[in-house]
Amino acid sequence: MTMHAIRAYTVETRTRASTIALVVAVLIIAVAIVLPAFASRRLVQELFFILTMLTLAQFWNLLAGYGGLVSIGQQAFVGIGAYALFGSVILGAVDPLTAILIGGVAALVLAVPFAFFAFRLNGAYFAIGTWVLAEVVRLSVAQWRAVGGGTGTSLPREATDAIPFVGAIATLFDVRDPAARDILAYWLALALAVAAIGGIYWLLRTKRGLALAAIRDNSEAARSVGVDAAPIKWFVFLAAAFGTGLTGALIYLQKARISPDAAFSVNDWTAYVIFIVVIGGIGTIEGPIIGVIVFFLLQSMLAQYGTWYLIALGTIGIVVMLFAPRGIWGLISDRTGLQLFPIRRRLVVGDAFKQQSASREE
């Protein structure tokens, strides 16, 4: 702030809470990086699962919460990313880490015709339209015999053995190869989650993010001040598809076994994600983080009851939507005014006027 002291006013998004949050986030990430040194393999796997769900939730939230694009077809991008990984590893003998990138690119390429059709439908119909398109992708991929058709296939031993860095990790932590693969997958999931949150936060603070919020809040008013909705919606949809595809490829690299029904599952990759975002708080970056924690706690308590778990999750989702539509984080931030990832631009008065303005600021 001192940098701008000469000017009387500056536009800021940073708050004291967000500065503290940044420091805490850096600390958490640092701990998360060294965690495999002392964590059990089970914990590493569970954290991998949490991180990938968090990434999927952030991208879905970008679409629905910020872009107003309620997609029930994101499983198409998880599945195509995963299948692109399997296809390029099995048929093209690509190394599995490069194949994750291919998974993201495949999702991006698929997203172009996908969006072309889906954007012809408005609002609520867009939602079911994406679902139909995802079904089309699933049924088409199930015809792809080289990767097992409808029954699916596994990653060959030679491919999983050839993953770069696994040997080094195994030596470093003195673990066997499968555990080292889990650690590598966990690190990649961590990097992807951090990049997703950081990237989305950055996007929302740019001019494009401002335009996005304007369209969501009032599309006519946004258009009247010269915001063109179409390119921004395309951009958001493609970005979410790319991120979702990368995550899908990573999830299935860790699973090492794929089938169309699992990789294109609407429950696993879209329903859970929607509930995570809704329960945590849609339209905020903090929401999916809270949501994924609630999701994981519920799962550890109820997973043994199978269907009851989904009934509970669905019921909580409905109740939250009816009575607290902005989710748990909405309740917290309404009470406390807390914003860990502030995107609202505030006018900050320079040092000379600091004293008077202090009372007016929150």
Add this chain to the structure above:
Amino acid sequence: MNWLDTIVQGVLLGGLYALFAAGLSLVFGIMRLVNLAHGDLIVLAAYLILVIVSVLGISPFLAVTIALPLMFASGYVLQRVVLNRVLGEDILPPLLVTFGISVVLQNTMQEAFSADTRRLPPGDIGTASLQVAGLNIGVMPLLTFASAVLVIVVLNQIFYRTALGRAFRATSDDATTASLMGIRPSRIFAQATGIALMIVTIAALYLGMRANFDPSIGPARLIYAFEAVIIGGLGSLWGTLAGGVIIGVAQTVGAAINPEWQILAGHVAFLLVLLVKPRGLFPRAVD
């Protein structure tokens, strides 16, 4: 292979899809609500009929007369207690709430009835067929199609000949002005959802008698219904029937070429219509 036969089967199958779609179309037309639990409600109605059939030992055709008022009541309550709260400018709450209902219904049915496939006993009529111009036409598909036509005729009569229909149209056009004229939109919406669930029950009767069902098949029925509505064009019930027929014919023709292509062919037909006529073949409403 007899192409004429394949196409006739497809047209008759379209009647079933039109039955799936009519309720969805009705609710959307009146309150702009897309009910993502629509398919699961069809499956729920099928289980309800099954329970009545097994408890009372009567034919499904009789059981449906008991199920109809029950489903009307469920629809009325569902709309009054839950869905009316989420109607509004923002499309997100109704979508997410009905999606939640879909997941809860599916898993509750799985818990209550297990994942085993079931079927409604169709009796002799299930295997009966007619010989028409050298074609073998099943009585059951014919009955389904006739019911679809009847449902659409009755719905159109309600819409354009009764006070309730006038209230439906008025509320659909402008709920605020309608309420100034003494109409209560919340009750009109509840009645509309009640009627939609009665159509759902009729659809469930034929779904259950023609093929096996289990708690997980709801979303696929929602998708067929949705495709039929979009192909037909919003606001046109006869268009919805045409949409159902197009999906039905595409599926039977696809299946005749390669059994694995049945479902895919229906979706491809939908995408083609979306490509050529994004507003459907017979659009009436502007949305």
